[in-house]
Amino acid sequence: MEKRVTFKGWLLPLLLIAPQLIISGIFFFYPAGQAVFQSLYIPDPFGLSKQFVGLGNFEYLFSDKYYRASFVTTALFSLLVTLASMVPALFLAVLADRLIKGSGTYRTLLIWPYAVAPAVAGVLWLFMFNTRVGVVSWYLGQLGYDWNHVLNGDEAMGLVVIASAWGRISYNFLFFFAALQAVPRSIIEAAAIDGARFWRRFFTIVLPLLSPTTFFLLVVNVVYAFFETFGVIHTITSGGPQQSTTILVYKVFTDGFVAQDLGSSSAQSVILLIVVGLLTVLQFKYVEKRVHY
């Protein structure tokens, strides 16, 4: 049965949600409003003057075929990062869940990568795959494979995906592991008595029961791939070769903070905001229907 608390009057509930409202206002609505406002202008970097251009910044962006192409790059990148961070995490969580002894040690070790900052993770992976001194690229060379992410766009994409997903595996692992612990043993044991083997039990019982967690992680990881990965891209590829790893948020960052084109950068962040907003709505509308709480 649902529990419902009713308040008498407005003051107390308002007071209770005030901290959240204030934080959202200061850290989201105010800057987002600024971005929308600035996206209508072409300002000079020093803030000395600005030209009102209406939707000119948006027109300029959408007439650029490279900008349009970066939507596809972003979609591919986000899909790959989400998959590469969730599937191994689930696999590891299932393995750790089956352990009777020492699962604490595994858990701790698996969580460590999450503590590494994205830019640092980028440098680590770059070092391993460096075309000249990298350990991994050296072994690949021994196997007769010439690794060169500096010119090969697919390899560059692969590398930034791995570097971005790596730290997230820990985060996802933690949630999957907790969710697995919450799956009632009795159901699994009942299924086992009925003769269901491990993988059958996993797909018909465990996975559906994990669906709220999976859904939550899906939303969170997509948002991560869209917004928080520019540090990795900046350190590893700077968006190259050509434009093969230029995702939307990286272009926001470079146009705004490297090139000081604040008008275009603001317009891009508004577009990004809309894209991610729509994506989240879609996820809640369609994917959530398949989630059993």
Next chain:
Amino acid sequence: MIKPTALALAVATAGVSLTASAQTEIEFWHAFTGRLGELVAAQVEDFNTKNPDYKVVATHKGNYSETLNAGIAAFRAGEQPDILMVFEVGTATMMAAKGAIKPVYEVMEESGVAFDPDSYIGSVKGYYTTTDGKMLSLPFNASTPVLWVNRDALSGAGIDPDTDLSTWQNVEVVLNQLKAAGHECPLVTAWQSWIHLENYSAYHDVPFATKDNGFAGVDTELAFNSEAQVAHIAKMGEWAQDGKFIYTGRRNEGGANFRAGSCALFTESSAGYAGISSEAKFDFDVRPLPYWDGVGNAPQNTIIGGASLWALAGQTDEEYKGVGEFLAYLSSTDVQAKWHQDTGYLPITAAAGDATRESGFYTEKPGTDVAVIQMTAKAPTANSKGLRLGSFDQIRGIIDEELEGVWAGDKSAQEALDSAVERGNQLLRRFEQANR
């Protein structure tokens, strides 16, 4: 928790130290770390000892882009430093920001220090001077691209290490020989746009952009997709496909390969001297940047890269006087000559170059004057004075992307340069609009 008495004491001593020093503090933000950072710190310390009225405080603010951004953000907050180091790519941005800067010639005039604009080397100061000859910022560290040669690699491939490499025609012969001898990295480069398009254009006296490369107005358009540049990029693309030119990245990543001895020829800034001379365990040479014999008016002169010092607006007269003193100190012959010899950067005054020659430095370390000669042998033309293009950091990014298409064999040189020009022109139009 700090005890009230301790706090009071701290406040009191802070107050005392403030009043005790009648010095004017000059804030100087720069982008140098490592050895260069130490050399700057030494200059500042020397100036402070010699000028007790002023105290220059030098602060490292990250790489070139980060330093410029820190300066801009500080200006917006009204807390800008007195002197900001800005890389050459940011020059047009600074020049357009009339209310944010105080031109160096004004600073010098008002501070009353001796200042003779003619004592600076034309091709160095030209980059930072208006068309009517007014110096807006002081060139600080200026370098130009040269050819670095691993002599051991040449002899290893059976090539005379003293062979003439002054033209790309000759270089091509050597690249073929190196390749035939099984060398894995015949040619590598740093800063591809700067060396193989910007300097290439100046060196062959062909325009990089219209309106005198942007010096004559912000309504300039890019022009580096003409025959001369396309031919060079096409050749480089061919070499990349044949494994004679190895692409290592957009910045100076190739330096590590060259210093480790794995590459034979390396086109890089003359300022690579400090790193190469300290790390290379092989016999190396500095040669002038090669040119295509018969193309344009080559060899004209190459142009500079590096940074200059800008005085920012909104400071007191006292501080500007100190800025003037400091800039005059940096330009003085002894300081410049030492800087030039320590770093491989060009001397910014002719006197500093002469002093270095007289001291016997060039004969002692052969090749260190190659860059100076290459810059100053001929009076600069409208095509070789430098570049003054807005949003140039972004345009370089576009050029990098398009060139990568050529090196990977995805695009022809003509397609890539046409596309870079078209995309770059859009940015120039935006810049024109922002600074109308």
